[in-house]
Amino acid sequence: MRVLVIGAGPAGMRCAEAAATRGLAVTLAGAEAALPYDRVALGRVLSGEAEPGALITHDARTLRGLGIAYRPATHVTAVQAGTATTARGETLEFDRCVLATGSEAVRLPLPGAEMAGVFLYRSIADVQAIRRHVVHGTRAVVIGGGLLGLEAAVSLSQIGARVTVVHAVGWPMERQLDAPAGALLAQQLGATRRLRFAMPAKTEAIEGAGHVAALRLADGSRIPCDLVVMAVGVRPHVALAQASGLAVNRGVVVDDAMRTSEPSILAVGECAEHLGTVCGLVTPALAMAEIAAATLAGDVAAYAPRPDTAALKVSGIAVWSAGEIAPADAEAVTLTDEEAGHYRRLWLREGRLVGAVLYGDTADAPFYLDLMARGRPVAPFRAHLAFGARFAEAA
Numbered sequence: 001m002r003v004l005v006i007g008a009g010p011a012g013m014r015c016a017e018a019a020a021t022r023g024l025a026v027t028l029a030g031a032e033a034a035l036p037y038d039r040v041a042l043g044r045v046l047s048g049e050a051e052p053g054a055l056i057t058h059d060a061r062t063l064r065g066l067g068i069a070y071r072p073a074t075h076v077t078a079v080q081a082g083t084a085t086t087a088r089g090e091t092l093e094f095d096r097c098v099l100a101t102g103s104e105a106v107r108l109p110l111p112g113a114e115m116a117g118v119f120l121y122r123s124i125a126d127v128q129a130i131r132r133h134v135v136h137g138t139r140a141v142v143i144g145g146g147l148l149g150l151e152a153a154v155s156l157s158q159i160g161a162r163v164t165v166v167h168a169v170g171w172p173m174e175r176q177l178d179a180p181a182g183a184l185l186a187q188q189l190g191a192t193r194r195l196r197f198a199m200p201a202k203t204e205a206i207e208g209a210g211h212v213a214a215l216r217l218a219d220g221s222r223i224p225c226d227l228v229v230m231a232v233g234v235r236p237h238v239a240l241a242q243a244s245g246l247a248v249n250r251g252v253v254v255d256d257a258m259r260t261s262e263p264s265i266l267a268v269g270e271c272a273e274h275l276g277t278v279c280g281l282v283t284p285a286l287a288m289a290e291i292a293a294a295t296l297a298g299d300v301a302a303y304a305p306r307p308d309t310a311a312l313k314v315s316g317i318a319v320w321s322a323g324e325i326a327p328a329d330a331e332a333v334t335l336t337d338e339e340a341g342h343y344r345r346l347w348l349r350e351g352r353l354v355g356a357v358l359y360g361d362t363a364d365a366p367f368y369l370d371l372m373a374r375g376r377p378v379a380p381f382r383a384h385l386a387f388g389a390r391f392a393e394a395a
């Protein structure tokens, strides 16, 4: 059976590898020019800790060894029964096709957003472009204080930029952290990484004559800068699925076996929408890829989502969260050790853990994740729950 995987990000690569290992004839077509690489580790290239080549996960020899025909710089524009068309006008034939087109970074539609010196943070090409613009003392603004924005800000600071993070909400990573944990994080990033924060702050325009000179905020203040990185979120890449007539909501709608509305076409990773949810992390994207490979091989397999977890990849800063954060209808258990800079808050509904934030000490993350994933009642050890696995399990 000939399988065409479209998109060579982590999900596409994993699906191609798993399908090839099961003896299927796989072609992997990706829009990016690079060999498949570890997107999650891009911050290490931005910070100068790694060369771009170090992120490559599968070189040409490995791909050949797996029997995968790799086609880089191949943008697929349409898929119909059995054939895909590329932007260069080629036709690729297949029996089954997998969309793994991932997400694109959102560019805020601000005045000045297209100016030189404004960058996105999604691909190796983006990171290389940013690096070409940074010298010691460059004044950088990162718009967006989520996971990616903070990682970009820390990496920029590591290569000598003076960085301000502009964030619309009152504390960073508000989707993963509650306000007290967010405040601890901002304080620690300021003290240890010299990051400045403007929050809550709304960006109104990027000013400059041909090149970025300042960011104007809604309150009229200006932040002079030489470089702007937008890290304000991603949206699923669904243009190809739409052009091909597949059912699309926010993402390409898939069933448990990763089949789209056209059963010969599957979708995996961040472009796929399963049970109304689009994933934004690599672990579920890879899990979907494995399920799709099994489906392609004729096995019965079903994707079962697990609670999302988030961890910041900044050395010396231990922060982790999972599940629902500060839901209004849950009770909270809080443990704080101000001296040590430790904070943890757990949310319970109907006697079960539904969300957790750990700051300063994240050693118990696997324990809490397991409780959530299995929906285990916590009543037998509730009094010890906040102290972690060692105490709860001894109770």
Ligand SMILES: Cc1cc2nc3c(=O)[nH]c(=O)nc-3n(C[C@H](O)[C@H](O)[C@H](O)COP(=O)(O)OP(=O)(O)OC[C@H]3O[C@@H](n4cnc5c(N)ncnc54)[C@H](O)[C@@H]3O)c2cc1C
Residues within 6 Å of the ligand: 006, 007, 008, 009, 010, 011, 012, 013, 029, 030, 031, 032, 039, 040, 041, 042, 043, 074, 075, 076, 077, 100, 101, 102, 103, 104, 121, 122, 123, 148, 237, 240, 268, 269, 270, 271, 280, 281, 282, 283, 285, 311, 313
């Ligand atoms: C800097 C950074 C750090 C991150 N850190 C973490 C982390 O710590 N933990 C975590 O869980 N996640 C992290 N993520 C998110 C993680 O990278 C994504 O969850 C993961 O890449 C999703 O994989 P994917 O294959 O579904 O999509 P993508 O990685 O987006 O890959 C999709 C690929 O498809 C290609 N494509 C799109 N349309 C077409 C087309 N029509 N034809 C051909 N090719 C096409 C794209 O060019 C792209 O190469 C990070 C992301 C970034 C940018």
